Amino acid sequence: MIEAGVSVIFWILAFIIIVSALAVVTLKNIFHSALFLILCLFSVAGIYIMLHAEFLAAAQVLIYVGAVSILIIFAIMLTSNLASERIVQSNKNALVAFFVCLMFLVTTIVLINKTGVWNYTSGVLPAENIITIGKLLMTQFMLPFEVVSVLMLAAMIGAIVLAREDKA
């Protein structure tokens, strides 16, 4: 098994990601959860940089840390009287959910461990990350690119229609 690139930085990032993700799903205060979500997404961007995906890391910081987190915090503030400490934020099936997720996790890790037929390669990724991605987007993946842009337009119109005040 090739274990390239696993270093101290990876363990630090993994520790931050897991701790902040646990904080996201368990904290009582939903606003603190949103702040930990930002930390988690930022560390995932660090993982992308370790995997030589520089453009994706930049997009992650811009879209997730910039836009989606602001959107979530905005929604939390608009519904602010529900975010106080005394409201229970989790429901009764936490114990069952814990065991289900633990079983899922153990199964996945055992499967990953047992699969020995990965076609490893020692080659390097193309050096010009952004240039290659741009060329792929404009040639081979033209159709998904256009479909995604139509999806963005539909989501934008849908959000506006949903959140509009009804005058009638």
Add this chain to the structure above:
Amino acid sequence: MFYYLGLAAVLFSIGLFGVITRRNVIGILMSLELMFNAANINFVTFNKFILNDGLTGQLFAIFIVVVAAAEATVGLAIVLLLYRNWRGINTDNVSIMKW
């Protein structure tokens, strides 16, 4: 590579736990973002270590980021609508779609 996949599996399980246990719709959306990120880590890992004749995996990760942004937009619009109509965004209150 095993460590990257394991990290993604752990992150996905935490997100799954959050989706099941949260009562707040915004909490569920945040856990969903965690699960999207786990999938993205998998894509980028396979692109790095397995048969890399290009950047296809990273490209699909970018598509996932875009779709997640659209999903968050529509989801939070629905949250605001629920809040306006029911004065609360807990999932057990909103049961008119339940048969």
